[in-house]
Amino acid sequence: MFDPLPTPAEMAAWDKSAVRDFGLKAELLMENAGAEALCVLRKAYGPLAGARVLLVAGGGNNGGDAFVLARRLLDEGAEPLVLHTRPISGYRAAARYHLDLARRAGAACHHLPPGRAKSALCACEAPDILVDGLLGTGMSGELSPEALTLVQAMNTLGENCFVLALDSPSGLDGLTGQPRPEAVRADVTVAFHAPKLGSALPQAAPFVGTLVPRAIGLPRAVMDAAPPRQVLLTERLFGLLSAPAAELHKGRAGHVLVLGGSEGLTGAAQLCALAALRAGAGLVTVGCPRGVLAEVKAGMPDIMALGLGHGMAWTPDCMDSLIPTLGRYDAVVIGPGLGRNKEAADFLALFPKAFDQSFDLGWAVPCIYDADALYHLAQNPGIMKELPQDAVLTPHPGEMARLLGMGMGEVQADRATAAHRFLATHPQVLTLKGAGTLVGQGDLLHLSPIVAPNLAVGGSGDVLAGVIAAILARGVNPLHAACLGVYWHGLCGLALAETFPARGNLATEIAHALPHVLKEHAPC
Structure with missing residues (x-):
């Protein structure tokens, strides 16, 4: 009768438990997330062959999800371009693994240099699709000046293309659903495993667009061991x-x-x-x-x-x-x-x-x-x-x-x-x-x-x-x-x-x- 509606902290604890207690590989969960994002994008946008896709990848797991999606977009005949906010040497663990895979598969990946991120983003050829993999649900507090500049630039680009947010629009508070102080305005948000509380609140709707939850392979026992304090009514x-x-x-x-x-x-x-x-x-x-x-x-x-x-x-x-x-x-x-x-x-x-x-x-x-x-x-x-x-x-x-x-x-x-x-x-x-x-x-x-x-x-x-x-x-x-x-x-x-x-x-x-x-x- 109900679907889980975790807070970002509850979701992070589930992810950690899946890896620590069940032995699931973080690389596998990230792969599943990218695969589900592709399914949602294909259904929402239509055929992807020939589509110019600009993916903005942050320094955390949200960026890793974007790397998986970029690699899989190549198989669809799309033309992905990844702009990542950290130098390659700054990525670790699962995110670095999938960045390397994407590069070996032929995805164009370029570092957004600090201080010049907005100009670099605006200099890109106008995309058909913009993917927000900047921050996801992991952010806390107000956006940094650099992140705010990126969010504003992404919203400018997004006025003329389709926008997909990975897990949660960057800049959106995962608890209150309020922009901090601005957030990416997505057409569709794919929520990995479950929507997060802030994304499901009515005030988040102008930023989230259509909210599509997709399972990524977390065992049910993980949720049962630490149930959320919020659930979503269903049909x-x-x-x-x-x-x-x-x-x-x-x-x-x-x-x-x-x-x-x-x-x-x-x-x-x-x-x-x-x-x-x-x-x-x-x-x-x-x-x-x-x-x-x-x-x-x-x-x-x-x-x-x-x-x-x-x-x-x-x-x-x-x-x-x-x-x-x-x-x-x-x-x-x-x-x-x-x-x-x-x-x-x-x-x-x-x-x-x-x-x-x-x-x-x-x-x-x-x-x-x-x-x-x-x-x-x-x-x-x-x-x-x-x-x-x-x-x-x-x-x-x-x-x-x-x-x-x-x-x-x-x-x-x-x-x-x-x-x-x-x-x-x-x-x-x-x-x-x-x-x-x-x-x-x-x-x-x-x-x-x-x-x-x-x-x-x-x-x-x-x-x-x-x-x-x-x-x-x-x-x-x-x-x-x-x-x-x-x-x-x-x-x-x-x-x-x-x-x-x-x-x-x-x-x-x-x-x-x-x-x-x-x-x-x-x-x-």
């Missing part, structure tokens, strides 16, 4: 959803309760309920103050409504009406349109205790805290301590900032660190929404590779909460339900981009896209 998550049985009826397809809606704020609860139905829930009930019952039900014949309390607001007597019904439901969402007044805060404060009572009665109902529920949790952190460990929290960056007591800019600057900070003190499932949504519990983060601007519309988060609830209601564990919900929701955004390329879609259309996306991607 395999749809395997959690089994094909519907012929005898399935609505009572066995999951019953979702949405607790939300208040005066003037009923649309959020309606969207959440609609999404739960479109994601396959057999039954959906919206629980709301009795005074807004008609407004919640209006125009939605497919949902049931449960009037709570006696007025227009969420008051403690709403809880008295709710507790006897909790055994009916397979999943609960609380928060969409709940409101931010004191009455809603008082109601939410009673909610964990109500769930404790339901557990005592044998009703283990998973719950999602969304929207206004998260606002009240931030205002009253004591409630957080009472939440069950399998609760799912779905904050957007602003809500995450309130929960952590920090600025939204700080959250967005390093979303992974913000998520880890929250998870270090909270055992629940966190879903940090936004481009590159993060789902986490404990030490492990799950990153969505999907960036879909069509999801940037009011009500999109309510739809996501409904999707996750429908999956929970099928009996999927909360962490996996959140991961699948995020991935499915993201694919809906991509699908809507086909119809609405300039955006303009509604949140209801995200919900209506759910079964169509499932048809295209689910194994059933």
Whole structure:
């Protein structure tokens, strides 16, 4: 269901373990990397015969990968020219081995002299293909003045040719996905063995281009011995959803309760309920103050409504009406349109205790805290301590900032660190929404590779909460339900981009896209 997403340090440790503990030769891993780079280049660019290929090779393993690729390009009938940043005598071990092989095979290899690297690069005949083998994932800190000059020159050349980056665009921070301060802008990046964390983050997309991971022969046991703290969501998550049985009826397809809606704020609860139905829930009930019952039900014949309390607001007597019904439901969402007044805060404060009572009665109902529920949790952190460990929290960056007591800019600057900070003190499932949504519990983060601007519309988060609830209601564990919900929701955004390329879609259309996306991607 997930692919590894190591940090540069984790990847370096895997490489070292493969050589030290398994006896693999570094020369073999480098050969495999160059071979895979050729396959990716051939598929992305097309026939290579006659193509002028300029390869910029740095002083480390990334340069060694470029030497392998240059040698193999000769076999394709291409015309490779390698410009390397170290003198030949400065290369060691596997990189030197492959530099010598490339030269013996006939590849033109020339040293880029310090201080004249930019002029030498710009003096080359305009290439058809530019290969970035300068730094890869091994860089740390800001680019040196010499490296920055090279990156700028490569970007100038790259404006008129195809650009392939080996492992990671030079200048891109492998942890944060930010340029330091500039990075090569590639059309395609081939990631050896696995994408690195920084390359998979949405802010890296203008530099990475299309990210193509390719295996290079590292044993699975290497990863199992030192698993990464981040993984990437994949389409395999749809395997959690089994094909519907012929005898399935609505009572066995999951019953979702949405607790939300208040005066003037009923649309959020309606969207959440609609999404739960479109994601396959057999039954959906919206629980709301009795005074807004008609407004919640209006125009939605497919949902049931449960009037709570006696007025227009969420008051403690709403809880008295709710507790006897909790055994009916397979999943609960609380928060969409709940409101931010004191009455809603008082109601939410009673909610964990109500769930404790339901557990005592044998009703283990998973719950999602969304929207206004998260606002009240931030205002009253004591409630957080009472939440069950399998609760799912779905904050957007602003809500995450309130929960952590920090600025939204700080959250967005390093979303992974913000998520880890929250998870270090909270055992629940966190879903940090936004481009590159993060789902986490404990030490492990799950990153969505999907960036879909069509999801940037009011009500999109309510739809996501409904999707996750429908999956929970099928009996999927909360962490996996959140991961699948995020991935499915993201694919809906991509699908809507086909119809609405300039955006303009509604949140209801995200919900209506759910079964169509499932048809295209689910194994059933």
